[in-house]
Amino acid sequence: MKKLFQQYYLNLFLTDRLFTALGLCVVLFLLKFFFAWLGDIPEIATGVLLIFFLIDVFILYRVSEGVDAKRFTSKRLSNGDENPVQIEIKNRYGFGVNVRVIDEVPFQFQLRDKDFRLHIKPAEIKSIHYNLRPTKRGEYNFGFIRAYISSPLGLISRRYNFDGAKTLPVYPSFINLGQYELMAVSHHLTAFGIKKIRKVGHSSEFDQIKNYVGGDDIRTINWKATARKGGLMVNTYTDERSQNIYCIIDKSRVMKMPFEGLSLLDYAINASVALAKVAMLKEDKAGLITVSENIGAVVPADRKSAQLGNIMNVLYKEKTRYLESNLEALYAAVRSVVKQRGLLVFFTNFESLSALQRQLPYLKRISKYHLLVVVFFENTELKALSSDPAKDVEGIYHKTIAEKFMYEKKLMVKELNAHGILAILTPPQKLTVNVINQYLALKAQQRI
Known part of the structure; x- marks a missing residue:
């Protein structure tokens, strides 16, 4: 029972469109006192709104997992650099939905604007991309991905909480x-x-003796090897x-x-x-x-x-x-x-x-x-x-x-x-x- 309560009631949110419609119904009831010809119109309007409300609840809650969301990040973040973050959302409903996504980024960023709104068609997958720039090394804890789903009616929104809890270390800058x-x-x-x-001169660490080719430094000619070989031989050197x-x-x-x-x-x-x-x-x-x-x-x-x-x-x-x-x-x-x-x-x-x-x-x-x-x-x-x-x-x-x-x-x-x-x-x-x-x-x- 408690789980059912949390699933339905705690994750149900009323939208601005519903409050606007209720306000219009209230106005109709007020106008009825001055215009008798309105008759039963306020009651009918309220009943219709209630029916649409119930329909909206039904179509959003008839699917247990209507959407799915995942966060993709690297295994560690680079300090002082822009680190890409991706959130992928899939719509499993049979109709297009409006989605509001709030990503709970680590508190160290002090960001309250990671709030994204998008429309997703049936069976469509969409991605959200943004960057985070940490300025302190250490461990950063990501929280939930919270998705608020509204149907085309738009009277209510259903919240999905995706457990994106993840602890990422922030290392010294490695992106560059x-x-x-x-x-x-x-x-x-x-x-x-x-x-x-x-470079000043050449390094003193000997590498090998090779045949002379045009462009080689004549100062590196090895005369002893030249005498033995019968052709010009030069020493080559490498950096120490x-x-x-x-x-x-x-x-x-x-x-x-x-x-x-x-x-x-x-x-x-x-x-x-x-x-x-x-x-x-x-x-x-x-x-x-x-x-x-x-x-x-x-x-x-x-x-x-x-x-x-x-x-x-x-x-x-x-x-x-x-x-x-x-x-x-x-x-x-x-x-x-x-x-x-x-x-x-x-x-x-x-x-x-x-x-x-x-x-x-x-x-x-x-x-x-x-x-x-x-x-x-x-x-x-x-x-x-x-x-x-x-x-x-x-x-x-x-x-x-x-x-x-x-x-x-x-x-x-x-x-x-x-x-x-x-x-x-x-x-x-x-x-x-x-x-x-x-x-x-x-x-x-x-x-x-």
């Missing part, structure tokens, strides 16, 4: 990894913002491989600053995943270290096929902390984990020169053993403020302070370079491209 994979092997990289790097590339991500409070919905930590994580992908395509080993007041996750460098998945599984739940980073602990971790010289890309942020100088002694000690690249961020709001013309004295003051902070950022780059530490000062939206540019440049210059 295919694009960065192209960057690593393509000769036409400028279309993606990747600079074309001129199996270098250790570690992304070090600062999780302290300086990485909590938001930009276009994502925190600086999210931008650093997305760039780390892309750099790891490109490094492994270049046959280098990719690893990961996270640090805040203590050392967090450590993924030793490797180039096996599952390495990128291991890195993403570690990163998708990482969150910013509220204390300052312990670079002394980072130095100890680097010395114990990274056994041979490699490239360390440290994603952090400095808002003042004094903040950099506090951490500089530890950065210098790390750079003695490894090629260290420190990546920190431009404050784009300050840049916009400094470029706007000042309209009053207060505006002049704000502009002067903004220019002072921007100048300090440039001083930080010079300070790091003066101690043999490479630095990248970048806007958040250009972080991934700038980091990959730097890696490819160092690779071409044979500095790693």
Whole structure:
């Protein structure tokens, strides 16, 4: 009995068309007091409306499963990217129906407008497509798919609740990894913002000896092999491989600053995943270290096929902390984990020169053993403020302070370079491209 009550009563909703018809009946009853010639018309109209109401209930409820709906998504969502979602609805009634679909998206999106209206013919299947852009990593819970079905009469609507409950993890941005994979092997990289790097000389890693063909560098002729073979033979070389590339991500409070919905930590994580992908395509080993007041996750460098998945599984739940980073602990971790010289890309942020100088002694000690690249961020709001013309004295003051902070950022780059530490000062939206540019440049210059 309870199930029957829930099936019929709780899922039955009156429509605006029914209330309009009832209002007209009420008006007819009122007019009957002034116009006797109306006679039994109000009662007849009300009776007809009641008959149509019962007919509408019957035709909607005579089929137990009149429609079917399913949600299709990927197994995981990509943070900061547009992720496609599809809802497929099939009409099993013998007549066309009007459908209102409400999809219960995860609360993190704070969306109340995923409300779709469509008309579906008998036995027809229609699809609804929309995109979701998460801005935080973690687990997202989808709820029900609620479909409100109305017949051509349109006096009532029947609600169907389809259990679309699903928990999806939101991983660091992976949708564009295919694009960065192209960057690593393509000769036409400028279309993606990747600079074309001129190689200095050739790599010192020997590959093979082959017959000379027109266009080969005559400096690579192997004279001993030429004498034995009786024809010109040349040495060929390949890029040096199996270098250790570690992304070090600062999780302290300086990485909590938001930009276009994502925190600086999210931008650093997305760039780390892309750099790891490109490094492994270049046959280098990719690893990961996270640090805040203590050392967090450590993924030793490797180039096996599952390495990128291991890195993403570690990163998708990482969150910013509220204390300052312990670079002394980072130095100890680097010395114990990274056994041979490699490239360390440290994603952090400095808002003042004094903040950099506090951490500089530890950065210098790390750079003695490894090629260290420190990546920190431009404050784009300050840049916009400094470029706007000042309209009053207060505006002049704000502009002067903004220019002072921007100048300090440039001083930080010079300070790091003066101690043999490479630095990248970048806007958040250009972080991934700038980091990959730097890696490819160092690779071409044979500095790693």
